[in-house]
Amino acid sequence: MYNISLNKKIDVTINGIKLIKTIADTNDEVYLAGETIGGHKVVYIKNDSKVYIADKDNPECINKIVGITTGAVVSGESVAIRKSGKLNGFGTLTAGTVYYLGSAGAITTIAATSGFIQIVGFSIDADILETEKSISFSLI
Numbered sequence: 001m002y003n004i005s006l007n008k009k010i011d012v013t014i015n016g017i018k019l020i021k022t023i024a025d026t027n028d029e030v031y032l033a034g035e036t037i038g039g040h041k042v043v044y045i046k047n048d049s050k051v052y053i054a055d056k057d058n059p060e061c062i063n064k065i066v067g068i069t070t071g072a073v074v075s076g077e078s079v080a081i082r083k084s085g086k087l088n089g090f091g092t093l094t095a096g097t098v099y100y101l102g103s104a105g106a107i108t109t110i111a112a113t114s115g116f117i118q119i120v121g122f123s124i125d126a127d128i129l130e131t132e133k134s135i136s137f138s139l140i
Contacts, residue, residue, distance in 0.1 A: 027084045039072045041105030042120055043081060053105035057115035062136040065118055082131050093123035114139060
C-alpha cells in the first residue's frame with residue numbers, strides 16, 4: 001500500500017509501474033487487486049492486503065471498507081483507491097444525495113435493510129461524488 005495525498009500532478013514509479021495522476025484535495029492509496037474490479041466500485045481489504053469488491057451482504061466487509069476505485073483493474077495489478085475527496089466520472093448521480101454501499105461494489109441511494117449500512121459519499125452533482133468512508137453499521 002502506498003499513500004498519495006497531494007494537490008498537484010504526480011509522476012511516481014512503484015515496482016516498475018508508472019503512475020501519472022493529477023490529484024486535487026483527495027486522499028488516494030494504491031493497492032494490489034485480489035480480483036478484477038471495475039471503476040467506481042467500493043472495495044475492502046482482506047488479510048492478504050489486497051482489495052476486493054465489497055458487498056453490503058458480506059459480513060467480511062464490515063469495518064474493512066477502503067474506498068472507491070478510480071479506475072478498472074485486473075487481478076494482481078495496482079489500483080488507486082479514493083479514500084476521501086471528490087471522485088468524478090459518474091454522470092448519473094442525484095445531486096445532494098447520500099450514497100451507500102450496495103451489492104457487488106455498486107453505490108446506491110438506498111440504505112441497506114439487510115447485511116450492514118456503509119455510507120460512501122455525498123453527491124455534489126450528477127458527475128461528482130464527495131467520498132468519505134464511514135463506520136459500518138451491522139443490521140443483525
